[in-house]
Amino acid sequence: MAVEQNKKHFGIKDIAKLANVSIATVDRVLNNRKDVSETTRQRVLAIIKEHNYQPNLFARSLSVKNNIHVAVIIPKTSFQTGYWALCLEGINKGKEELQPFGIITTIFLYDQEDVATFRKETEKLLSENFTAVVIAPIFVKETEEFVQVCHQRRMQTIYINSDIPTKSTLGYIGPDLYSTGRLAGNLTSYLVKPKSSILVLNVAKGIENYRYLDTKIEGFKEYLLSYDPSIKIDIVDIPYNEYEEVELELKINIKKYDPDLIFFTNSRVAFLGRFYADHPDLKKPPIIGFDFLSSNVEYLADGIVDFLICQRPDKQGYFALNYLYRFFLKKENFEGYKPMPIDILTKENYLFYEN
Template identity: 90%
Template structure:
């Protein structure tokens, strides 16, 4: 009990006394500010470590409560994909957990098929005074312009889901897209023989905006080229979101390419599952797709889709907010890229998995 009381009452004044410095100096060390010599900083940090001092984050949040306003701008969910619903679920969880610490989070949603909605939401966002912005980029040029405007206003920025050439101040939290492509290539290598034909399908309206799909495909192609150069890879873009339009394109391209395997590059692989369920007369090759969505899992469970590669969209949003909490309140120095785990699901193990 005496030891617990000692730990409970150990604070900044005690650190200052043991280090023979002022309380202000301890505060500068805790907040990673300058104007402290290396020797003094190391002495203070050693005392903090020795006594396992944990700053009172609730008290600290009171002093900065009016200064930590976080914006999140992501695509809204649609009938074609529930991917962004999972991401939003993680963001809302983080928002709720961080509210007691004085971190206020405002969410802006845009239509990933309509660039004008992105511009409208970013204009609304820039009209307010935010400390940091979490961004899920789809429209590359417009996102670059927006990020430049954020930086001019001294707003911290962090990307989730996909990265773009214009760097954010706090990096990127999400899948290593190139590695997800290589993983799909690795799975493919076990499923096909030499001289096989692979069909890579990109299905989404406004496909030209989905730059990150190209990164996945580069990883996929490189892996298979190194594994067996005789494997033929054909890439087809289907710029639609309605099943009836996608179905027609699938009929044409599957007949044309007669693939030994299909690699579906985004979370809408349920379109392909439905296609083969609707057309049992067409022989189905192995199918590799993305993301643990109920619509996709249905076709994984019945054996139409063979593998789902999962990228944890809910964790991306949650970790981004937690990242900002650690940076602003705990004053931690953090790396610029936090990759998400890449999981492989099959008919045999999906029941034991959750986002």
Template identity: 65%
Template structure:
């Protein structure tokens, strides 16, 4: 018999024989259950490692079929921004991949401008029996209450896109928001000289639900202050989504501040670029914003956006599902998270980039 065939046949019975324990003990270790001494647990893990034992995922999936289910709670996409569609694309990829193991995955969408739609979605989730919920915590206080209720029902939670430290039982998958702000600050320091006028712009309806943008702003300001840059920095909110409402606000701010550079803290950078594209009588400032959306890329290609900072929302959704799969099905009890990569796109390299 070949070495390959030997390894292929190596199973739980062999582990139990070598470790001189029962099959039930091996099963408890494989499923990360209690009632096994530390020394025995380590011995079994070492045998598994030395023999490159791989569990029969198909057999295991049969045992969890109709018994292991995950919920996903994220905003629905809108005409104004396709950011959440990218996240949903990654989640759908995960659904296609992990459903084959018998895991049921259900997506619940809410309107990020309407708190009641979030509450309705949480009620639907709690009316069913889910093992874990992936959450985009837009409504902070409501998310805290929901997570506490999940905890009381032994439902695990994991956050994507932004974090509420200390609340999710399984952590956060997404960019380090403070570092994205620092990166924007770094780019700014190369683009404009000292004493330049900097407009930090939040553009979105319902900005009270975007507290995480403050983390980006803190990173941006602190980076530039640490460099000793004497910029005149102004933070302004435009609490609208419709361009017809945004345009007069941008016109007013442009005459009020006359910025040398505009840092848009979210994915709405295309509306700022559109404004200067349509008002070519004005001096266009440098413009930095976020996310690989078609409208943003269009203005990047035209030279009206100078830098796009990309946070990989598609990868966030997929990786969250992958983590739940590894935790519940593969029984990998402890997985260290790394923040998502932060990519910089320019007119010169965007054509070679894929989410």
């Protein structure tokens, strides 16, 4: 009982006494400030580790309350894809958890098919005072311009879902897009024979804004062509979001290429599932698509879609806010990126999966 009591009351004063330094020095170490010698820093950190000292984050949050205001700017959910709804679920979960610590989160939603809405939302965002911003970049040029302004204002930035050349201060949380493409290539290698014809489909209105899909395709091609150079890979962009328009393009291109396998690069693979359900007279090749959405799972369960590669959009949103909590309140220093797990779902295991 006495031991528990001592642990309970072990604090900054005790650390300072054991390290033979001032309380102010301990505070500087805890807040990762630079005006402490490395020898002193390591001595204080060793004592913190030995005694498993945990800062009182609620007390710390009181000192910064109303000073940490986080913005999140992501695409709004559309009828064609529920991907961003899952991301928003994770963000809202993180938002609720962080509010008691004085971290307030404001969400801005833009239309991923209309760059004007992105500009409008970023203007609204920049008209307020935010400490950090979580960004899902779709419009690369506009995002780069926006991020440069954020950095001029000393706002921390972190990307989710896809990375872009202009680096954020706290990195990127999301799938390793090149690896997801290689994984799709690996799956394909078990499903096709030499000299097979592969059709890669990019389906989305404003496809020019989805250039991150190129990274997936690069990984896919690199893996598959190193496995078997005789395989033929054709890439087709279908710049529509309405099924009737997509259906017409699918009829043309599937007849033209007669694929032995179709790799569908984004979360709208339900379009392809519906197409083959509507045309049972057509020979269906193996289909690989993305994301655990109810519309996609319907065709996975029916055996029309063979594999779904899942990228945990809800975890991306949640982890982004959690990283900001750790950065501002726990004073952890980090940058780079946190890759999401890459999961493979089939008809046999999807019932046991949760995002």
